[in-house]
Each structure stands twice: as C-alpha cells, then as structure tokens.
Amino acid sequence: MHQQLPLLLALVAAIVLIEMLATRLRVAYPVLLVIAGLLVSFIPGLPRVQIDPNMIFFIFLPPLLSDAAWSVSFKEMKKWWRMIGSFAFLVVLFSAFAVALLANQLIPGFTLALGLLLGSIVSPPDAVSTGAIMKFVKIPRITAAILEGESLLNDASSLIIFRFALVAVGTGQFIFHEALVDFSWMILGGVGLGLIFGWLFMQVHKYLPTDAPSDIVFSLIEPYFLYWIAEQVHGSGVLAVVTGCLFLANRRFSFLSSSSRVRGQSFWEALIFILNGVVFMLIGLELPEVVAGLRADGTPLSEAIYYGLLATAVLIMARIISYYAAMLATRIFRPGVALNIINNNRRRALTLPLLMGWTGMRGVVSLAAALAIPMTLHGAPFPHRSLILFITFIVILLTLLIQGLTLPYFIRRSNINSHFIEEPTDELKARIKRLMVIETVRLLREKHEKGQLTDNKLQRMIEQWEHKIKEPENLGLSEASKQHYLELLEDQRKFLIGINKEPEWPDEIIHWLIFQIDLEEERIKLL
Template sequence: MPQFPPIVFAIAFATVVVAVTAIARRLPVPTPILQVLAGFALGLVPGVAIPAIDADLVFFVFLPPVLWAAAFFTSLRDFSANRRPIALLAIGLVLATSAAVAIAARMLFPGMSWPVAVALGAIVSPPDAVAAAAIVSRLPVPRRVVVILEGESLVNDASALILYRSAVAAAVTGAFSWGESVVRFFLDAGVGVLVGILVAWLVLRILRWSHDAMAETLLTLAAPYVAWLAAESLHVSAVLSCVAGGVYLRRHFSSAVAPMSRLNNRSVWDLVVFVLNAAIFLLLGVQFRALLAAVPAGTMLSLLRDGVLIALVAIVVRLLWVPIATALPGLVSRRARRNEPKPTKRGVFLVAWTSMRGIVSLATALALPPVLASGAPFPYRGEIIVITVSVILVTLVVQGLTLAPIIRAFRFAPETSHHLEARTARLEASRRGAEVLDDLSREEWVDERDVEWLRNELRDRIRLLEHHAGEPEGRRRLRGAMLRAERRMLVRLRNEGAISDDVLRELEQELDLEAVRVGVGEER
C-alpha cells in the first residue's frame, strides 16, 4: 500500500472540506451529513488506509476548543435566564435517556449487566452540539430555542461522561455505590468549574500584560487545552472546566485586549472551529465503514436492528421529556409561571426533535476498556460500538435531514429584540462618546476643528440610530450595494495605477469592516 506524506493528506482534507461545503450551500442537505457521507466514501476508496480512531485523541484534540468556543460565544445573561430548561435537558434528560436505554438494552441482551447497560445509555444520551449548531444557526429559529439547545450542549457531555465513568467503573470492578456516585458527580462538576475559572483568570492576567495581538490569539487557543489537562490531572470534569473557562474569559475579554486582538481572535477561532467540525464529521464517516466492516456478517443485521431500536428509544424519550419538563415548572411554581416566558408548541417540538448524536458518543464507546479487572473481556463491547454507530447514523439521517424542512414549515416570526438591543446600545455608546469628547475638548492639545468634525460625525450617527422610518433589511441591502460599488471603484483605481496596492488594502479593510458591521459580510 503506498505511503503518502502528511502534506498530501492535508491537501486532500482541505479539498474535500471545500468541495463538500460548496455543495452543501446548493443542496437542501445539512453540511454535517454531507461531510459524514464524504468520509464514508473515502473509506471505500481502495488502497486508503483507515486509521483507528483514538478516543483520547478525540477528547483532547477536538473537544476542548469546540467546547471553549461554544462557551466563549454564549450569552451568560441568556444562559442564566434559561437555566431551568437547560438543567432539565442537560442533566435530567441525560439521566432519563440513560435509564430508558439501559432498560431497553437489558431486554435486547438479557445477559447484559446493569452497569454495562447504563454505560451504553450514557454513551448515546448526549446530543451532539456541533451537528445541531451547524443546522440551526443558519435558519430563522427563535433566539430562546437556540439558547436552550446551545446551553444544553455545554453541560450534557459533562453529566453523561460522569455517569459513564461511574457505570464503567462498576462494570470493571463489580462494585457500585449510589451515594458515592452522587457525591462524585457534584465534586467533579464543582472542582471542574473552579479549574476552568482559574485557568481563564491566569490567561486574562497574561493578556493584560501582553501587547501583541498574535501572541494573545495564540494564548486563547492554548487555554482550552490547559484547562482540559488540568482538570484531567485532578480527575474532575474537564468538560465543565472548558465551559467555565470560556464563559469567564468572555466576561472579561473586552477590557483585557485591544481591538485588533479581538478581531484576530474572532477570525482565527472561526477558522479553527470550522476545520475541527469538518474533521469531526469526516472522521465519523471514515470510522463508520471501518467499524461496520469489523462486525461478523452473521450478526450485522441483528445488531443494526438493535441499534435502530435503541435510537428510537432515545428519540421517543426526548419527545416525551421535553413537553413534560416544559410544562411541569409552571404547574408547580407560581414564580416560574410569572418569570419565565411561555414557550410555543412549535418551539417545544423543535427542541424535542433536535437530538443528533455525534463524535462524543463514538469516542466514548471506543474508550470502553477492553478487559475487566478479572482479565475477562469487557462484556458486549463490540455490540455497544455497533449500536452507537447505528444511533449516530439514525439520528443524523432522520433528524438531520428533517430539521431544516420542519423549521421552514413552522415559519417562525422574525425576532426584533436583538436589533432593538443593538440600536439602544449603540445610542448609549454614542452618547457616552459625545460626553467624553466634550470633556477632552477643554484640553490644551486639542484642535477645535477636530472636535467639531467629530461632533458632526457623532451627531449624524445618533440621528441615524434614532431614525425609525423604513425597514432595516432594506437599508442593509442598499448599504451592501453601495459598499460593493465602492470596492469595485477602488479595484479599478488600483488597476489604472491611480493608487497602490497598499492603499487598496487599507481602504478595502475599512469597507470590509463596515460590511460586517451592517450585516453583509458574507455577500460578494
């Protein structure tokens, strides 16, 4: 079999990612599903060696930055306002799904012990954050639904992994204590959160000392791995460590670094998360073919059937749990009825239906120890891996393909709260800037002509923000057309030799920043 240098694999990976992403823009198929199919097709190419996936590689390389980025870009205010539904999904639903799957597994495999069955339940219980975000983020979904789904994805992996470790320890050693497991759950979660906050605090101290945008961006890339390693060395929740670190860093990041550092940080992180997400789903597709090929032909159909049944159990439990968990707080608590907004039926169903499984479930299944403490093989390990693959495939295909049509059919009303908050914030910031300008105008070094020029600019900005006529979408389209015309003129001037490439780059950056500000940053 021919051996290729790593650069060839990197080029092939980039080519596949670009091609699949471009195709997904033109097809009514979510990008993650196309990436999984592309990975599966790569696994069928003759002569292509399929590397065995290492669970530690997935947990350490992929999960820390993805979790950190998700937490970093999460609104703490919205997360806190929806902490009750998030907790009911991320903790309550994980436990309910694990219990239901364990019961179903015991019925399908009578010889399976309860610890092994619970381990299987913990493996397939947490939905995949990446798959859901890749589909939901590009569609008109109510903000509260997005917040709940993103909040659930930040916590559910932690609760599932803690339950998984307890179940696997019980299966390996034959000893289990409910009291010890409950205490361990809260201890792992609490210490993990503290570790993440400590790492983020240290990062902030270094950021305030540093004055180099590139070095600061590199530091933020290293932070999730430091938080993960620190938590793992203490045997506490590394997932919650990354989540807490990302949230804490975001709360203080704006005052710790310069504007150029923030711009660089956002661009680099967007690229890193994009590449990692693409690698995750391609790796899933490649591994599906390899894992299924290792199953004896005589047992393949029966195991796939069992996997479909387990997937249906997980889907049905969520469909039942979400409406009950939504209605129950309002029935038992007057405060919940008064403070929490009443959810719509369409929003409740959308949350209940969004439960695709992904790379975390597969990595957790592959992380099962091969042998018990007695030296005997871990019972049903091969069956659990195949069932996990089946659950991932069923949820990705059935729910992933139907999620976008369902969202379009629901026709959620456009939300204006975000635009109203942004306009109010811009008004307040502009007025504060005007106050500072007035204060500085008395300084000896200030030229009155500069003050007057800036006052006129602020006055025009405030007047535009207070302007209520017309539609924001119409103004956005008009401004986008204007910016494209200005950019074409700059290119023409460069081509005619009237301006240099340096001037073009400088002015083009100004236009690009303005395009991003008005919401046309992805239009050409």
C-alpha cells in the same frame, strides 16, 4: 504517519469543498460530511486512519468546549439557568437510563452497566449540528439561548455518567456512597479548578506583555491545560474547561486587546471548523471498520441495525417526553417563566417542546466517547465494544439524516417566530447604535468645550456623528487626532459593556457591535 498525511490533507480539502456545497444546498454541513466519509471509506487502497482511544477526548473535546463557552451568552445562561440545568442534566440522565433499560432487556449479554455505558454515549445532543442547521432558519432568541446553554452542559453530564458506567463495567459493582463522593468531587473539583486556573490565565493575559499571536497561542493552550489538570486529580475535565472558559469569556474585554479579539475570532473559527469536519468525516470513514468488528464478534449485521434503530427511537421519544414534562413542570412551579416562553399561546405550548425535542442530533461527543472505550478489559477484549460502536454510529447517522434534514422544514412549518413578541435584531442594533451615537456626541462635545479637541477634522467628526450613523473618514489624521479617536472608541466600548448589564440588550448584539469597534480600531492603527 507519513503515509496517512496525504489522506488527512485531502480530507481537510474535501471538508472545505463539502461545506461550500452544503451552503449552496442549504443543508447542514455535518450531514454531507458523514455521507462523504462513508462513501470515501469504500474507495479501495486507502490507508486506515487510526486514533488512539485514550487520546480521543484530549484531542477534540477541550478546544470544542472552549469555543462553545466563548460563544454562548453568559447573560442568557444566568437568566434561564433552571431550565438549562434541567435539560442538560435531567434529560441526559433520563435518556441514558432509557437506553440502558432497553439494551439490558433486548440485547443478549448486555448488563445494566453496559447499557448505561451505551446510554451515556448516545444521550448528549450535538451543538455543532444544531448550530449548522440554525444558519438556515430563524428561531426565537429565548429558544436559541436554551439550546446553546444545554449543549454546553450536557456534554459534562453525559461524560460523568460515562465514567461511572465504565468503572461499573470494569469492577462489576456499583457502590453508591463511594460513587456519591466521587461524583461530588468531579463536579466541585472540575468547577473549582476551572475558576482558579481561569483567573490565573486572565492574570497572564493582563500583566504579561502579550500581543495578538501570543494571546491566541495561550487561548489554545488553556482548554487543554484545564482538561489535563482536572483529569489528573480525578475531577471533571469537561466542567473545568467549561467553567474556566466561561470565566475568561465573560471578562474578555478587560484583558484582551482589540487586535487579539479580532484575530483570535478568525483563528478559532477556522480551527473549530476543521476539527468538527474531521470528526464528522471520521464517523463515515470508521463505519466499515466497525462492521468488520461486528462480523468478527459473530453479531449479525441485521440484528445490530435493529438495535441501532430501537436506540434511536428511544432517544428521540425520551427527549421529546422530557421537554413536555419540563414545560409542564415550569407551568406548574414557575408560571411566570412559562408565560414568558410561550406567550400564553396554546399552539406554541404544544409545538415548542416537540421542536426542541427534535433538535437532538448526535455527533462529536458521542463519537469521541464511543472511540474512547478501551480495547481490552482485564486483558480480555472489552465486552460488546464493536456493537456499542455500531449502535452509536447508527444513532449519529439516523439523527443527522432524519432530524437534521427535516428540522428546518418543521421550524418553518410551525411558524414559531410568529408566536413571539421580540424586537427584530436589526431594530435592536439600530436602537443600541443610536444610544451609542448620543453618548459619543456628548463625550466629543464635552472634550471640545474643555479645549481638549482642537483639530478641525475632529470638529467635522462631531458633525458626522450628529447627522448619520456612519464610520467617519480618518485618513490623514495626525497622531494626536488618531489618539483622541482611539480614546473615543474605547469610550464607546465601555458604554456598550455598561449597558450589557441591563437585561434588555442581548449579548450577541452587544458583542457584534463591540467587534465592529474592534475592527475600526484595527483600521485606525494601520493609518
């Protein structure tokens, strides 16, 4: 381990530098990380970074899923749950079976179960890559909400298929009624345990005398515990993490202090960035080892590349076809929803499914699943493990390079935002701020009239809130005045939480404004 530590530290430093370069070049950083990892792997004398396949899911997936659950808009997920559910489950299932049929027909010795194993690995799109690309292009809020919700759930659907395919490969048979019972328990057990332990964790945060550091530590333990406990009873660890963390995220303002939220956000941003960076670097670093495994198995490299190209093409086409089919079904069965999405614009109806289908870059989950394939099966080497790994790497590389580099251009060229009637984000923020200021002035005047506020500085604060939307100067506030101001900030927070129940206001803007209040509260506490 001590021999690999310098390499790991150097990798983390390289990840930070590459992210800076990617921002400067306006390229999604996962693309450059994969290329850098591939180049580094050819440096002679470097120790090989080895990860236990049995631990790959447990190391990377729980925190990545937790962060996604805390970031997604729960309100938008409820609003578009039918479309998100169909994309997250049906599209993944269709893609997995398409790859399974291709592999079974074209690759010698590939059974349908092995093909389904490969399909389940490469079927889920990567949310990190899509999110990194969206930093440089603007997309409509509806589209972003659907992509975020899909990316949160498609990992669960693909990994459930992965587990069943792995069992089918090991046993050589697939018993439908047993699979149906197991499948039902995986979903119900995972969701049920997520809700139960999510509620228990909320009570821990709420009633124990926790502070910001302890809240952050608990937030790191929680996804690992949820994943572990669900897997112990053969439920879906992924669904347990997603459900439990969604439960906690949707109630974060009721049990976490402003200090915990502010400091926790910084901690999780750094942690997730490092985890994602390490995984994408591993994609490049592991490729030469996988090629060596292919040669040991006697599989020609050109033939393996051909299989990888075919699998990539099938996945891209399957995703695009699925989106067109979903749009057609929505227009037939839910025309009101379809009109809300496409605004009765024919060009948008044709281009949106194509763009959504083109967002299917593969990454973290696919790599984790591929590396989690056991080395042996019944004492013998796992059949075609090296080939499955190589095809997965090819799919990840090609989708990141081809789709990842061209998606921003296609979004700009399609002019997709012009087809939406959406109020600009800045205007929405200004409207919500104005409503908050009006409510703030009302509360201040009410307290002033009741004689609760007598400090001259607070009287001037009322005048400041009435004339401009600006952070008031509070240096030198007395303890009583400081307490009154902290109460005012809590009133503002409650007001924003209250109007967030209305569908008119996007989650991300409300959460951004509450974060500004949290920052202001932390500043006042330090005075």
